[in-house]
Amino acid sequence: MKKHLLDLTITENRFIGENHILMKLTSNEKLPGVVPGQFVEVRIDHTPTVFLRRPISINFVDYKTNELWLLIQLVGDGTNHLSTLKAGDVVNIIMPLGNGFSKPTNARDKVLLVGGGVGIAPLLMLGAELKRDGFQIDYLLGARTASGLLLLDEFRKYGDVYVTTEDGSEGETGYVTNHSVLRKQRYARIYTCGPTPMMKSVASFAIKEGVDCEVSLENKMACGLGACLCCVTETSVGHKCVCSDGPVFNIKNLKW
Amino acid sequence: MVDLKTKIGNLVMKNPIMTASGTFGYGTEYADFMDISQIGGIIVKGTTLNHREGNPYPRMAETPSGMLNCVGLQNKGVDYFVEHIYPTIKDIDTNMIVNVSGACIEDYVATAAKINALKEIPAIELNISCPNVKQGGMAFGTTCEGAHAVVEAVRKVYDKTLIVKLSPNVTDIAAIARSVEEAGADAVSLINTLMGMAIDAEKQVPLLSTITGGLSGPCVKPVALRMVWQVSKAVSIPIIGLGGIMNATDAIEFFLAGASAIQIGTANFIDPTTALKVADGIKNYLERHGCSSVSEIVGALKVG
Numbered sequence: 001m002k003k004h005l006l007d008l009t010i011t012e013n014r015f016i017g018e019n020h021i022l023m024k025l026t027s028n029e030k031l032p033g034v035v036p037g038q039f040v041e042v043r044i045d046h047t048p049t050v051f052l053r054r055p056i057s058i059n060f061v062d063y064k065t066n067e068l069w070l071l072i073q074l075v076g077d078g079t080n081h082l083s084t085l086k087a088g089d090v091v092n093i094i095m096p097l098g099n100g101f102s103k104p105t106n107a108r109d110k111v112l113l114v115g116g117g118v119g120i121a122p123l124l125m126l127g128a129e130l131k132r133d134g135f136q137i138d139y140l141l142g143a144r145t146a147s148g149l150l151l152l153d154e155f156r157k158y159g160d161v162y163v164t165t166e167d168g169s170e171g172e173t174g175y176v177t178n179h180s181v182l183r184k185q186r187y188a189r190i191y192t193c194g195p196t197p198m199m200k201s202v203a204s205f206a207i208k209e210g211v212d213c214e215v216s217l218e219n220k221m222a223c224g225l226g227a228c229l230c231c232v233t234e235t236s237v238g239h240k241c242v243c244s245d246g247p248v249f250n251i252k253n254l255k256w
Numbered sequence: 257m258v259d260l261k262t263k264i265g266n267l268v269m270k271n272p273i274m275t276a277s278g279t280f281g282y283g284t285e286y287a288d289f290m291d292i293s294q295i296g297g298i299i300v301k302g303t304t305l306n307h308r309e310g311n312p313y314p315r316m317a318e319t320p321s322g323m324l325n326c327v328g329l330q331n332k333g334v335d336y337f338v339e340h341i342y343p344t345i346k347d348i349d350t351n352m353i354v355n356v357s358g359a360c361i362e363d364y365v366a367t368a369a370k371i372n373a374l375k376e377i378p379a380i381e382l383n384i385s386c387p388n389v390k391q392g393g394m395a396f397g398t399t400c401e402g403a404h405a406v407v408e409a410v411r412k413v414y415d416k417t418l419i420v421k422l423s424p425n426v427t428d429i430a431a432i433a434r435s436v437e438e439a440g441a442d443a444v445s446l447i448n449t450l451m452g453m454a455i456d457a458e459k460q461v462p463l464l465s466t467i468t469g470g471l472s473g474p475c476v477k478p479v480a481l482r483m484v485w486q487v488s489k490a491v492s493i494p495i496i497g498l499g500g501i502m503n504a505t506d507a508i509e510f511f512l513a514g515a516s517a518i519q520i521g522t523a524n525f526i527d528p529t530t531a532l533k534v535a536d537g538i539k540n541y542l543e544r545h546g547c548s549s550v551s552e553i554v555g556a557l558k559v560g
């Protein structure tokens with residue numbers, strides 16, 4: 001897929017809860033087509049400490065309004081700077097990057113999308129496209145506490161949403177892998193994105209149950225283009241770049 | 257009329273701008289953003305005799321105005337390059353240059369000889385910052401004898417333009433430059449990355465898997481400029497300057513310090529089109545200063 005270097009204009013940038021923003025951006029030209037699970041590299045200027053671009057998942061592309069959505073957790077100077085930008089500000093973005101999730105093979109398959117923390121971001125567009133293509137989907141979303149469960153109304157548009165919180169403030173108490181839906185339903189495929197320990201336990205559940213499973217990794221990146229080889233993960237065929245061979249990997253190819 | 261055409265040894269370039277090894281892949285990774293054949297030269301990934309998996313993750317840490325890396329020369333080896341990569345890049349209408357690394361002199365020689373046979377590769381850049389495994393792991397480029405020996409051996413099997421890339425992790429870079437000139441190098445490029453380190457204070461762990469790594473980006477520019485200046489006083493072969501160049505003004509500073517050409521490295525990660533923007537900016541600068549070619553400002557620094 002052709003990569004584009006674009007100056008996008010912010011149409012809306014608002015806080016969701018205390019620690020996340022949903023940024024929507026547009027362009028005079030039609031935004032490039034993307035595959036769910038792909039990401040963008042955001043340039044961050046005018047901060048004293050941020051030098052490299054920041055990789056952020058594509059949360060959603062609304063082709064009708066020509067808007068790109070980014071769901072961002074504020075963790076350091078770069079993401080905090082992004083939270084100060086206003087509608088009308090311009091952000092330089094390289095997109096779309098990476099491979100994206102693959103589609104299930106059998107049209108009647110029921111699939112599960114498991115997200116933790118801000119790792120839920122790429123699962124919104126994935127669910128939208130899977131639903132459009134006729135797949136039946138369930139979401140299983142986890143957070144530490146209720147305020148960390150983001151955009152639930154958006155997710156409910158595309159499937160049933162099950163939630164867990166570690167403190168029990170919403171949904172079932174505990175980790176996503178403790179949720180009762182996993183014992184009741186049988187899925188043909190699982191997609192997951194979130195903190196590595198969460199993805200690893202989802203992966204071991206999938207292996208145990210013999211379910212096909214794709215995970216989206218978040219390694220530290222410099223170029224995002226497959227040029228510098230900084231972002232590698234170990235696979236069954238040696239080091240692969242998370243930015244260009246991933247970020248989505250089938251767990252059978254990872255050394256998990 | 258400004259003409260950016262530049263010659264380094266027998267190497268003729270459209271402009272004095274190259275992209276630095278390890279930061280620009282094989283060039284093709286950047287082809288969506290611009291016409292990469294408009295770059296004066298593209299120096300591809302470090303290539304070794306045998307396949308190398310490189311170092312474990314994490315291989316990168318952002319630092320103030322720069323970054324550290326410890327990629328560790330991950331590449332599939334020279335035979336794979338010749339069979340599978342060369343055919344995909346040989347028709348790019350610019351100078352495609354291979355950066356050659358090795359763990360012992362024999363490796364450098366064997367790799368250089370194989371690349372010498374490739375018609376569309378007009379030059380190699382010898383990375384002498386690699387540890388010499390047969391001599392206790394000290395980098396070839398940190399002693400005059402080591403640098404001289406590897407360049408002399410490669411010179412015997414390589415008859416096109418031989419660029420030698422110098423390590424800045426030395427006390428007297430001018431002395432090293434003199435020994436590689438004497439050993440038959442056609443040009444030197446400098447600087448490679450500076451050894452550095454970064455720590456996660458909360459977790460009390462290093463940020464790189466190898467603990468130490470190579471520093472690059474704007475934070476190294478003053479060191480690079482100083483070294484280009486010192487080397488320009490010591491040798492008569494052309495100098496290719498690099499280290500932290502982000503824009504045309506940075507590039508001009510390297511020309512003034514004595515470089516005949518420059519390379520863009522880490523800046524490619526922030527703006528993939530930096531090389532072409534720098535070419536435009538240099539043209540503009542030369543016009544404003546009434547010059548018709550870059551050679552008029554090479555080493556033109558006014559001192560005292």
Ligand SMILES: Cc1cc2nc3c(=O)[nH]c(=O)nc-3n(C[C@H](O)[C@H](O)[C@H](O)COP(=O)(O)OP(=O)(O)OC[C@H]3O[C@@H](n4cnc5c(N)ncnc54)[C@H](O)[C@@H]3O)c2cc1C
Nearest residue numbers: 054055056057071072073075076077078079118121218219
């Ligand atoms: C492919 C990919 C997709 C991503 N998608 C999203 C997304 O949709 N939304 C989102 O909010 N974030 C996402 N991230 C993570 C995001 O890139 C980092 O949070 C961001 O770079 C932090 O920048 P900063 O300057 O704010 O913080 P920094 O100052 O760089 O770091 C602050 C703290 O955060 C930690 N941190 C930095 N990067 C990461 C990371 N990649 N993973 C975990 N911890 C990190 C650092 O170790 C440090 O302790 C993604 C990362 C990748 C690789």
Ligand SMILES: Cc1cc2nc3c(=O)[nH]c(=O)nc-3n(C[C@H](O)[C@H](O)[C@H](O)COP(=O)(O)O)c2cc1C
Nearest residue numbers: 276277278302325383447448472473499500521522
């Ligand atoms: C990720 C990365 C990989 C690199 N790999 C190589 C390499 O294989 N061979 C080499 O000679 N230099 C390598 N370098 C060094 C650069 O070519 C360059 O000398 C250095 O980064 C300084 O220039 P800069 O500040 O413009 O990046 C690498 C640098 C980076 C950042």
Ligand code: FES
Nearest residue numbers: 222224226229243
């Ligand atoms: S970040 Fe450069 S290769 Fe992945």
